[in-house]
Amino acid sequence: HKPIYKNANFPTDAEGRTYHLGTKEGEVAPRILSVGSVSRAQLLSTLLDAPAPGKPLFQRTSSRGFLTITGLYEGQPVSIVSTHMGMPNMDFVVRENRAVVRGQMAIVRLGTCGAVQRPAKLGDLLIASHGSISIRRDPDYWSLLESASHHHTAGNGDSNCASCNNNSSNMNGLAVHASINTNGATAGTNGQTHGAGSNSSNCMIGRKPYTVAMRVPADAQLAALLAAEAERVVGAERVVHGLNASADSFYSSQGRTGSDFDDRNEGLLGELVAAHPDLVSLEMETFQLLDLARCSRGSIKAIGMCVALAERYSNAFLEYSKLEELEISGGTAALRALVRLPLDANLASASVATR
Ligand code: R1P
Ligand code: URA
Structure with missing residues (x-):
């Protein structure tokens, strides 16, 4: 049967199940292990305490394919949630779980990532203890490039484009709009100055x-x-601490190059490392988790850890047959940390209950 959702602001069905994860209060523990794939969630669920005979672990797969498994680890309730890939999916996981859990929560992400620089190497566990930055492709860059090249011919140094009323100048052989300039001041070509107005x-x-x-x-x-x-x-x-970067693409904004798209990312990894000498891991979700935890009014404690699957500095990629063992190691550490963290049960209540 088809569920009926109420409240466009935060849709839940008649049972109080969230729109994308499909869980309701009572089905999710305050301690959550977020993993990228369904198969990793299933693998790590084998680490949970054996359920009582005839009482299997709670498992629910939502219509959008999010799998939640809830059970006990060392006697404490924990949930393992498959998060899929990218920051929007992490957004669903954090917000919708926050809505159905009472009290303070802890979320650990166990993912895979690229190792950006030494000492991080294939198979290591990279912990984002220095936090996370995000890297996003800015489509306006290409829109402006396009409009610049419609109006100006690269290299001809024309000025006062009739159609957009901008001055133009030439930088690296590309036609560039200097800026909209209403008082005749000339904008520079090297990024420092915009003319008045x-x-x-x-x-x-x-x-x-x-x-x-x-x-x-x-x-x-x-x-x-x-x-x-x-x-x-x-x-x-085999444990490396440092800064994480979460990108909005596995390819362009992680500095992977190719000829199919005009990505302008050849220097990206080098620039990132120069600006952030403690950068170790590059993946796609940790930033969203830490950002939402920071904005959760103290109600979520979070960290990310990743198995280094790729060495971006050598181009080596982990033998996939070795991944399961590393996932079990990382998952064991994550579950142990989760159940040892003190949480304040009174700090937040399930918002679904009051909606
Ligand atoms: C890309 O292949 C995916 O792998 C990494 C990235 O963050 C992205 O989600 O993590 P997971 O293995 O947790 O999915
Ligand atoms: N996941 C990513 O997002 N990037 C990598 O390089 C490897 C795994």
């Missing part, structure tokens, strides 16, 4: 094809617990 949102000068957000911190207590447990499981030499 200029509209910088229409201007290519200083604009980059990828935008990098400021760092958002991880929960320090959870990071320390996770590090201790990870080191216990795999040894300190």
